[in-house]
Amino acid sequence: MSKSLARVRAALSAAGLDAEIREVGQARTAAEAAASVGCGVDQIAKSIIFRAEDSGRPVLFLTAGGNLVDDARASELAGTRLGRADAALIRAETGFAIGGVAPVGHLKPIRAWLDPRLLEFAQVWAAAGTPRHVVCLPSAGLAELTGATVADFVQD
Numbered sequence: 001m002s003k004s005l006a007r008v009r010a011a012l013s014a015a016g017l018d019a020e021i022r023e024v025g026q027a028r029t030a031a032e033a034a035a036s037v038g039c040g041v042d043q044i045a046k047s048i049i050f051r052a053e054d055s056g057r058p059v060l061f062l063t064a065g066g067n068l069v070d071d072a073r074a075s076e077l078a079g080t081r082l083g084r085a086d087a088a089l090i091r092a093e094t095g096f097a098i099g100g101v102a103p104v105g106h107l108k109p110i111r112a113w114l115d116p117r118l119l120e121f122a123q124v125w126a127a128a129g130t131p132r133h134v135v136c137l138p139s140a141g142l143a144e145l146t147g148a149t150v151a152d153f154v155q156d
Contacts, residue, residue: 004129007105020136021128028099028131030065037125041065045126047101049090050082058085058093060110064117067154074153099131103146112148
C-alpha cells in the first residue's frame with residue numbers, strides 16, 4: 001500500500017470512519033472517477049488546489065465534479081489573490097500527486113472551502129491519495145472531517 005493511501009486510511013480511521021476505498025484504475029478526472037464507481041459526476045469531490053500569492057501556501061477548494069471554481073470568488077474567500085499551484089508545491093504540502101489529492105490526510109494543515117453542492121448527496125466519492133484510488137464519504141460531516149468552510153465559490 002502506498003504511503004499516501006495509508007495516510008488517508010489513517011485519517012479516516014482517526015475520524016471514526018470505516019470508509020470504502022476502491023482501486024479503480026485510472027481516475028484522474030471527475031468523469032473517469034464517476035464512471036468507475038457508477039455515480040453522477042457531481043458526486044465526485046474534486047480537490048482543487050491554488051497557491052495563495054501572499055504566503056505561497058496552498059489552499060484547497062473541494063468542489064462537485066461538474067462545477068468549476070470561480071477564481072475571483074475563491075480569491076475573495078481566501079483573502080488574497082490565488083495563483084496556480086505547481087506539482088512540487090502540491091506534493092510538498094499535501095503529500096499527494098496531482099490527480100490523487102484526497103480531502104484528508106495532508107502532510108501539513110491546509111485552509112479549505114467546501115462546495116455546498118456536495119452536501120446535496122448522501123455520499124460522495126473523492127481521491128484517496130493516489131490517482132487509482134477513490135473513497136466513499138458521507139456528505140454529512142464532510143466539512144468537519146476536512147476542516148473546510150462551506151461557501152459558494154463556483155462559476156455560475
